[in-house]
Amino acid sequence: MINNSFDKAERLCSKILITNLFSKGNRVITQFPFRVLWQFINDTQTTHPAQVLVSVSKRNFPHAVDRNRIKRQMRELYRTQKHLLYTVLKQANKNIVISITFQSKTHLKHEELNVAFRQMLQKIINQIEKAI
RNA sequence: AGGUAAAAACAGCUUGUCGCUUCCCUGCAACAUGGGAAGAGGAAAGUCCGGGCAACAAAGAGCAACAUACUACCUAACGGGUAGGAAACCCAAUGUAAUGUUGGGUUUACAGAAAGUGCCACAGAGAAUAUACCGCCAAGCAGCAAUGUUUGGUAAGGGUGAAAAGGCGGUGUAAGAGACCACCGGCUAUGCAGCAAUGUAUAGUGCAUGGUAAACCUUAUGUGUUGCAAGGCCAAAUAGGUUACGAGGUGUUACAGCAAUGUAGCACAAAGUGCUGCUCGCACUUUCGUAAUGGGUAGGCUGCUAGAUUCCCGCUGUGAAGUUGGAGCCAGAUAAAUGACAAGCAUACUCCGGUAACGGAGCGUAACAGAACCCGGCUUAUCGUUUUUACAAAAUA
């Protein structure tokens, strides 16, 4: 049985972790329309092996309605596919933080997003296995 | 039936799978697990006004500064709204030499230019104590005459300009002129109507007073400053101070004392910081002593959603609005929940058929747009649907 819930604890909210990720995180993956930045962390107290944040540029989507819709779609994709990432991380006993940025300037259909997200996740898993 | 304007209501629905936030029940070491309920707007937007709430010394005082500006009313308050008045513009009818009058519609940042100061480019003779360029008239001089020239009068005519100092007609005159007269317009006073803005009637006044206050300004009224990132509480590591309470400086006189010093009275206060730009005023510190251990960043809790609240009926009022009674509880997130996907169906749109009603196919939710302390307004954006009111009446049936 796959747990598809998406709690508050799985979201990246800590300011310190965010600034640390954007200043020192050097593992970058680009899979259009997504741009991913991630990093290992040493904190072992978290209940989930990964914390994620999603962001959409205000420059590409000036209206809050459009940004909210894209962020909801991205969270939904992560929620339904995160078990692939979790199994790898639990085997290696590592924790990571991830930021996913939406790069396109137009809305995309769900099918395209779904395919692109799966490819992106596979790239992350490959990098993790290589780092281990 | 169809148009325009204004106002009001709505601005997708159903099912399935997987989820998010808050609350309740079960249960627990715990926010586990399971079940249930609720969860996005008319503008949530812009942040343009007003109020609540909070801190700043308890809204400390004056000046300055800023805002508003027909009248009455509504309101917690307002720069908002309602009703009325006035003015401007448009349309129709009617009428004049001209301005007008009546009816309908639209709009208005609509106090004061007769308190003072400033400005009014270019053009034009002259632009605010008016002005004589052309022209008109009179007199003098020159000339045979035409005419020229000098002095004076003149704002009716020409020309310039955004604007030329009431309009038109008559009397009058050398020519002219509100110099005088009728009508119209303006100003002043009084009466009447109205709470008032104002309207209207009568009398007087020849008219002395151009525009600009979204130029300075005057008058009246109002505004303390900062905003929930306000404010309060909990609180690890690290650096080393922090907080509360009490006393208060200098000079001089008197008394006590050998003296140091103590007590009492009188006089005089300095510097810095903060409180609104300035002035005043106030507080604190610049010292000492005593007591206590706390202050504060990441983060968390609170403020935080029961209120100028929502719905219904009745009553009062022309209306904005007010109110008796009854019923109800209705978002509270924080890198920021309220969704994603699939299927189907209203509506809209496109194509085909049809005079039309409508039928079939496609598209697949479709305008503006996402609460962030809370309310009342304003402004701006908006695919459409429905209802009501007002106005106009062409063509078709």
Added chain:
RNA sequence: GCUGUUGUAGCUCAGGGGUAGAGCACUUCCUUGGUAAGGAAGAGGUCGUGAGUUCAAUUCUCAUCAACAGCU
């Protein structure tokens, strides 16, 4: 969420009611054997957009759009 500033020539900026300028850049000519510098002439402007006040608006007022900055 709250608060403020600025939009003028290709660029950097003046002008704060009377028909828009400066420097650099651009074009042509002169100068030089040639280039630079220098000299002369020229072109280039919805003054962010829309309303209003005024005889007249880049300037004053209101609305709106865009860019930038600060509070955390």
